[in-house]
Amino acid sequence: MAESHRETLNGGSAIIKSLLRHDVDTVFGLPGVQTYPIFDALHVHQNAIRTITPRHEQGAAYMAMGYAQVTGKPGIFSVVPGPGILNTGAALNTAWASSSPILGLTGQVPSSYLGLGHGHLHEMPDQLATLRSFVKWAERIDHAADAPGLVDEAFLRMQTGRMGPVTLEMCWDRLAEPDEVAWPMRRAVPDVADPDPDTIAAAADRAATARAPMIMVGSGAKHAGAEVLELARLLNAPVLSVRGGRGVVPADDPLSIGPAEAYYLWKHTDLLIGIGSRLELPYMRWSNNMAPARHRPTPPDLIRIDIDPVQMHRLQPDIGVLGDSRRATSLITEAVSRHPGKIGGDLERIAVGRAKGRALVDTIKPHVGHLQTIRDVLPRDGIFVEEVCQAGFVSFFSFPVYSPRTYVTCGFSGTLGFGFLTALGAKAAFPDRPVVSITGDGGFLFGVQELATAAQFGLGLTTILFNNSAFGNVRRDQAALFDGRVIGSDLENPDFEKMCDSFGVGYRKAVTSDDLKRELEASLAANRPDVIEVPVDPATEVPPWKVLIPERFGISPD
Numbered sequence: 001m002a003e004s005h006r007e008t009l010n011g012g013s014a015i016i017k018s019l020l021r022h023d024v025d026t027v028f029g030l031p032g033v034q035t036y037p038i039f040d041a042l043h044v045h046q047n048a049i050r051t052i053t054p055r056h057e058q059g060a061a062y063m064a065m066g067y068a069q070v071t072g073k074p075g076i077f078s079v080v081p082g083p084g085i086l087n088t089g090a091a092l093n094t095a096w097a098s099s100s101p102i103l104g105l106t107g108q109v110p111s112s113y114l115g116l117g118h119g120h121l122h123e124m125p126d127q128l129a130t131l132r133s134f135v136k137w138a139e140r141i142d143h144a145a146d147a148p149g150l151v152d153e154a155f156l157r158m159q160t161g162r163m164g165p166v167t168l169e170m171c172w173d174r175l176a177e178p179d180e181v182a183w184p185m186r187r188a189v190p191d192v193a194d195p196d197p198d199t200i201a202a203a204a205d206r207a208a209t210a211r212a213p214m215i216m217v218g219s220g221a222k223h224a225g226a227e228v229l230e231l232a233r234l235l236n237a238p239v240l241s242v243r244g245g246r247g248v249v250p251a252d253d254p255l256s257i258g259p260a261e262a263y264y265l266w267k268h269t270d271l272l273i274g275i276g277s278r279l280e281l282p283y284m285r286w287s288n289n290m291a292p293a294r295h296r297p298t299p300p301d302l303i304r305i306d307i308d309p310v311q312m313h314r315l316q317p318d319i320g321v322l323g324d325s326r327r328a329t330s331l332i333t334e335a336v337s338r339h340p341g342k343i344g345g346d347l348e349r350i351a352v353g354r355a356k357g358r359a360l361v362d363t364i365k366p367h368v369g370h371l372q373t374i375r376d377v378l379p380r381d382g383i384f385v386e387e388v389c390q391a392g393f394v395s396f397f398s399f400p401v402y403s404p405r406t407y408v409t410c411g412f413s414g415t416l417g418f419g420f421l422t423a424l425g426a427k428a429a430f431p432d433r434p435v436v437s438i439t440g441d442g443g444f445l446f447g448v449q450e451l452a453t454a455a456q457f458g459l460g461l462t463t464i465l466f467n468n469s470a471f472g473n474v475r476r477d478q479a480a481l482f483d484g485r486v487i488g489s490d491l492e493n494p495d496f497e498k499m500c501d502s503f504g505v506g507y508r509k510a511v512t513s514d515d516l517k518r519e520l521e522a523s524l525a526a527n528r529p530d531v532i533e534v535p536v537d538p539a540t541e542v543p544p545w546k547v548l549i550p551e552r553f554g555i556s557p558d
Contacts, residue, residue, distance in 0.1 A: 008181070012041045014145075014148065016038065021152075022151070028059075032107070035079070035175065037176045039051070055452055057084045063077070068095070075101070075103070079106055091415075096165055098413065106168070109171065136165060142170075143177075148184060192324040194331070195322060202319050206303060208339035212345050212349070216241070221275045221325045222245070222276075223404070225249065229253065234333055236347050264353040264557050267557045274303070274317070305323070364542045366536065373516045378524070379434055385422055387419030387420070387439040388410065389472070392438060420439050424459050431459070437464070440471075441466070451503040458528075460529060467496070470490055505530065
C-alpha cells in the first residue's frame with residue numbers, strides 16, 4: 001500500500017487528520033483533560049471541521065446519531081473516558097438498534113497505569129471490554145503512527161454489513177506524544193458481493209407466482225427506494241414500513257401501507273418479502289404469528305433480503321437472499337419481469353385494506369390530528385424526529401413520510417429522551433432544512449440542558465412539546481393493570497415559558513390544531529430554536545397499541 005508522505009504528529013493531531021481523510025466536517029464533543037490533544041487539533045483545523053459542544057456527554061453521542069441518520073454518513077463525537085463514555089452508553093446502544101454509523105473518540109488513563117487498577121482519574125476496570133459488549137467494534141490506538149490505519153478500520157467497521165457504532169480510545173500520554181506518522185492510501189468500503197444466482201432465481205420464481213404478496217422494509221432498505229418500488233409495482237404488492245423503513249416508498253403512493261392497513265391484508269397474504277427488516281410487527285407483535293426463537297410460523301411463505309447473516313438464523317426464511325438490499329431487489333425484479341407465469345396481487349383488495357386501516361388510525365385521538373397538522377406545515381423534505389411518547393408511538397403509523405432519512409427513529413431500542421438531542425444533530429447536519437422534534441414532557445427533561453447548545457450554536461430546531469404532566473403510557477398501564485395504583489408516573493413540571501426564556505430560545509403555545517399550525521409555520525419561517533408547548537389532557541388519549549396490536553383490542557382483520 002503506497003505511502004504519500006510522513007510527518008511528526010501527536011496522537012490527537014493524527015486522529016483529527018485521519019478524520020479529515022474521511023471528509024468529516026462536524027464533531028460533537030466535550031473536552032476534558034484526557035482528550036485535550038484531540039480538541040487542540042480540532043482548534044487547529046476549525047476551518048475544516050466544526051466542533052459543536054453539548055452540555056452533557058449523552059447529547060454529544062445522540063447528536064452524532066442524528067447527523068448520521070439524516071446524512072447517511074458517519075457521525076463523530078468525542079468525550080472523556082470512564083464516566084464520560086459511559087454517559088454516552090444509551091446513545092451508543094440506540095445507534096446499534098437503529099443501525100446508525102457513529103464513531104466515539106475517547107481517552108484512557110496514562111499508559112503506565114493501564115490495567116493496574118490504581119484508581120487513576122476516570123479509570124474503570126476494562127473500558128474496551130465494556131464497550132465491546134454493545135457496539136460493533138472498539139479498539140485502542142497505542143501510538144500516533146497507528147491512528148490512520150485504525151481510523152480507517154473504524155470507518156470500514158461502521159459502514160460494512162449492518163451499520164452501527166464503533167469507538168476508539170487512546171491513552172492520555174500517548175495522545176500528546178509525538179510520533180512519525182505515515183499516510184497510506186485510504187481504504188474504501190468494499191463492494192458487497194452479488195447474492196447467489198440460484199437463490200435469486202428461486203426468490204423470483206416464488207415472487208412471480210404469489211397471488212397476494214406483501215413487502216416489508218426496514219432501515220436496511222433506506223438506499224433502495226427506487227428498486228423496492230419497482231418490484232412492488234411489478235408484483236402489485238403493498239409495501240409495509242413501521243419505523244426505520246418509513247419513506248422508502250412515499251406515503252402517498254397507492255402501494256404504501258402502515259401497520260393498520262397491513263393488519264387487514266395480512267390474513268390473505270401468501271408471500272412476505274422482507275427487505276432490510278427484522279420483521280418485528282408480524283412475527284413479534286401479532287399474536288397469531290408468535291413463535292419461539294429461530295422458528296417461523298406458516299403461512300405465508302417468507303423471502304428475506306438482508307446484508308446481515310444473523311437475521312437469517314434469527315427468523316428463518318423459506319428463501320434467504322444474503323446481500324445488499326438495492327442490488328438484490330434489482331436482480332429479483334429483473335428475473336420476475338422475465339417470468340412467464342407472473343401473477344401479482346389484487347390492487348382493489350389493497351385499496352380496501354388501506355381504507356379500513358386509515359379508518360382505524362383515525363380513531364387514535366388527539367395525536368393523529370396534531371401529527372397531520374405538523375405534516376401539513378412541514379415541507380415534503382422536512383425532517384421529523386420521533387420520541388418515546390404518545391405522539392411518537394402514533395407517528396409510527398400515522399405520520400406520512402415521503403423519502404428516506406426524513407423520519408428519524410430510535411428503532412427497537414425505545415430510548416426515552418433521545419429525540420430532542422438527536423434532532424439537534426439532524427439540524428446541525430442540515431441548518432437550512434426544517435427539522436421538527438416531537439417530545440413528551442417526561443422525555444424532554446432528560447436532556448433539556450441542550451437548549452443552551454441550540455442557542456449557542458444557532459441550531460434552529462423546532463421542538464413540539466406535548467405536555468400531559470405524566471409518563472403517559474406508564475400511567476395508563478399502571479391504572480389499568482394494577483387496580484388504579486399509580487406511582488412514579490405523575491410529573492410536576494417547570495414553567496416551560498420561563499425556562500425557555502432563561503435559555504434564550506423562543507417559546508410558543510398551541511392549544512388547538514389551528515394554534516399549532518400558526519405557531520409551527522412561524523417557527524419554521526424564523527429558523528431559530530423554538531419550543532411549542534401543546535397541553536394534552538391524558539384522559540383524552542387513546543392508546544396507540546390499538547393500531548399496532550389490534551387483536552388485543554378485539555379488532556378482527558375481516
